[in-house]
Each structure stands twice: as C-alpha cells, then as structure tokens.
Amino acid sequence: MVRQGIGDRIFDVVVHILLAVIGLFALIPILAVVSASITPYSEVLKHGGIVLFPSKFTLEAYGQLWNYPRMLDAFKVTVYITVIGTLLNLLLTSLMAYPLSRLYLPGRKIIMSILIITMYFYPGIIPRYWIVKTTGLINSMWAMIVPSLISTFNLMILVSYMQTLPNELFESARIDGAGEFRILWEIALPLTKPAIMVVGLLFAVGQWNSYLQPLFYVPNRDLWPLQPVIREILRATDALEPDPTLTVPTVTMQMATIVFSSVPILLVYPFIQRHFTKGLLLGAIKG
C-alpha cells in the first residue's frame, strides 16, 4: 500500500463533499414535494412558498386527493394497464426469445434482422395512430397496452441471455419426450429469471409512467390512467390553460398526487436497482 499524502487526504475530503452535494441535489427536490404534500395549505401561504421542514403536519391534501373526481378510477386504469401489459409483454417476449436463442433454428438470422430494423426505423406518430385506429383500439384500454407490447431492445436482452444456456441442458429433456413448450416453461424460463425480472420491471415502470399513449389514442378522459390526469391537475393552476369545470387544486394537493402516483415505483425501486445494473450491462455488451 502506498502511503497517503496530505494532498490525497484533501482530495478525499473534496470527493466526499461533492458526493454529498450530488446526493442532496437528487434528494432535496423529492423532499420538497413530500413536505409540501403534508404541510397545511395555510402554512404554505404564510411562508410564501414550500418549506422543507414544515412545523405543522396534515394529511388533508391526501383526503382531497381521495375525493378528487377520476383519481381512483385513474389509479385503477394504471394498475390494470401495468399488470395486464407486463404479463402479456413477458409472455410474448419470452415466447419469442426462446426460439430466437436457439442458434440452429433455420431462418433465425433473417427473423432477427427483421426485428432489429424496427429499432432503426420508426414509422412515425401518424402511421402509428392510423394503425391503432384501423385495428379498432382507439378509446379502449388496449390502446394503452397493445401498440407498445413488445420492446425490441428488451427482447434482444432476453435473447442474448438465453443464448448462454447450452443446448445440452435441453437435450436430455427432449430425450425424455418433453415438448418445446414444456422445456421453455420448466427449464429455460427458471434459468432466465434474473433477466426476466429486469425486463419485466422496466416494462412495468414504463407502463406505470405511460403518458403519451393515452393522450394520443384515448380521447375519452374517463379511461385515462394517472399520468395524464396528474398533468391536468398540475396544469390547472397554470394561467394559460385554465379548465373552468375544475376547482383549482392547491399546491399541497398537487404535490400529494405526485407522491401518491410515485409510491408504487419507489416500492419496487430496491428490486429494480439490485437487478438493473446487471441487465443494463447485459444489454450494453452485445446482443
């Protein structure tokens, strides 16, 4: 070990101070939102703005949230499109990934290139809208699930992961008379669990946060999930586009909706973080 000089010690101190600053840079805005949501609105007015450590505490804003029209329905829609969407996504993605990971499959290369081209060439908003309309999904829950059902990037992560499973693993099962579907279900999928966790959680987060899809494909606001509804609540105080039918929500209530909609994400965050680095690197190295 090389002896630490005085310069190195100063360096260490500076590094740790800067890291603390970076940590606070991420933390303080979140703290401001949470604090605002539990501060009585009168306190916010008194201080002329949000305070980080409020002296009084109330859950009134969450009560308002509960009674806000559409909020609970929007929550249900979000849960629905997240759960159904993720299950369908995992089903289709793993059904595709397994055959594509078998290098001996005739035509594999052609199929792979046909899929990868879609990552390079995005046909655009209007043709997408046209196909969603043509397939009759406009104004339905499915419009928020089906058009983005498979992520080619995630599929490629899964394919490259399954490629590492040697064929011999499956051979003995084949000799015992197991069909490919059983092999996928009983051997391949359990061995691919870490990658499936990453892919599934990423997709679920994307569904939970889905904002543009409902906005494009679901003009009927009664079917909207949380994100567009929250956007409207946040915009309601914006003088540019006031909606006269709604009572103006207070800033405390706005912040409560933010917390409310993010709690589920923060609950799965520890799982995501644990698996994520692995998955990210898997995708980055090579497909």
Add this chain to the structure above:
Amino acid sequence: METMSVDEMAQARRTIAHRPSTLKRVAVALVRHRALYLMLLPGAIWYIVYNYMPLYGLSIAFKDFKVGFGISGSEWATPLLAHFQRLFASPRFPIVIRNTVLISLYRIFFGTLASLFIALLLNETKHYWYRRIVQTLNFAPFFLSWVVVYGVFLSLFSQQTGFVSRWVRELGGTMPSLLQSTDHFRTVLIGSSVWKSAGYGAVIYLAAMSGLDPGLYEAARVDGANRLQLIWHITLPGIRGMIVLLLILNIGSLLMAGFEQIFVFYNVRVYEVADIIDTWIYRMGLERMDFTISTAMGLFQAVIGALMMVGANALAKHWGEGSSLW
C-alpha cells in the same frame, strides 16, 4: 489413388438429383421445428401489424389524403412530393429542425458530462455504504415519469409557491417564470433531464471503470502520481472507448430530442425555442388534422434518423473497440 466404384457413382448421382429444393427445405424445417415457429407466431403477428403495416400508412405523405376515403381510396398527390414541398417551404420547418438538433446536442453534452462526473466521484470513494447511499439517491429519479418530474420542478420553481422561488424572494430577488420564458426554457429542459437521468447514465461508466486493471493504478502510484493524475492518465483513457461509443450512439438518435418531456413541459409561449419535430407532428397531425404534411415530416425524420443510426453504428464498430448496439 482411389476411384469410385460404379455403385458409389450411382449413389452420388442420386444424391445430387435428390438434393431437396429450397421450398422443400423450408417445409422440412417448418415441420421439424414447428413448436419453435409456433412460439414465434404471436410476436410475429404483432410485429407485422404494429411495426410493418404502419409503413403502408407512410404513403399518406404522397397522397391527397381524405379521411373519409381511407388511404387506398385517396388520390396520389400531384406532384407526388407536393406535401414535402409544402413542408420544406414552411417557415416553421427550419425552426423545428434547429430546436430538435440544439436540444439533442445540449442534452448529450451536459448529460454525458454530468454522468461522467458522478461516476468519477463515486469511483473515488472507498466507503462502500457512502457510495451506495449517494448512488441510490441519484438513480431514483430515473424511474419517475416526466409528469412527476414536471411536478417536482414546480415544487422548486413555481413563481408563487416554489421552494427555490421563496428563497429568491427572501433574498430580495424575483423568480422569473422559467416555463414561459424563451430565454430559460431550454435550460429548464436540460436541467430537469440531468436531474432525472444523470445517475442512471453514471452506472454504465462506473461499470467500465470497475473493469480497469488495478495494477495500472499501483504502478502509477509507485511512480508518484497523485489521485487527480490517476484519474486523468488512467481512469479517463481507460473508459475512452465507452465514452466515444455512447456519444456516437446518442448522436445517432439526434432527431429524437425527448418528445415526452417537452410535451409535458412546454406551452404556446415557448414554441419558438421548444417546438421539436415530434411535437410539431403531433400538433399538425392529431390536433389540426393535417395528416399529409405531418406524415411527410415523420417520413423525413424516419429516413434521416435511420441513416444516422446506421452511420453511428458503423462508426461505433470502427472506434468503439468492436462493440456496437447489436
């Protein structure tokens, strides 16, 4: 020297004559691997419907599209490129392209810088728990939606109630309306984007750093290098390949300037600096129902974008030490 017997020659002739045709080979493969192809089927149908059929929708750009007539029922435009002429002649076109490219470039530049800075710092601390806390905090905003990030922004900078605005007022200043100012709007975009994604971007640099040979550092220490010199002469050159690779790939998607974020944040007062290709297509197409010009713009974006991606990937293969996207 060996010669074929008559029998062997007949056998060989038969084999050549019976070499199965392509069609037959496909049929045999389909039957033998039917289970595997069956697994591919649902996904394949999805890909055809939602990724390849929209290509037909692109023909709207070349037609005098009338909603009631459908795509096939609408006449071809005369001249065929009429809508492209309309697009390129539009005074909005150069503004929208400029905004798209500028916002993308700012995003790539400041995003890379911030991620790299965080990764370097995290790499320098030997206190595992400290590193873990900071990393957990920094990574978290990545999973929040843009709508939520917009709310977070308001909690800090809303003129009436924002946490930062209150401080500014108490210090005797006034907080400008950042979201409605053409001077500040892009800064808002890049700032909130760095807040959301810098921690995420740092992960991949950190992984590259952890793969560097510890022997290099020890040797440099023996030669009397200080910590800054280690970063400058070993860490940064060590991950140069990764930095270049990610930069190139980001440049490849230059025409994707962050649709969702801008759509959540912008308003009519900042169109001048914030309107990008995607937001313009949305407003022209789905709001004003001018499907032809917006599809033309979409096709322009798709073609240039695909060329840039292909180019970027080729460059990445060339420079990025053999690694590419796929």
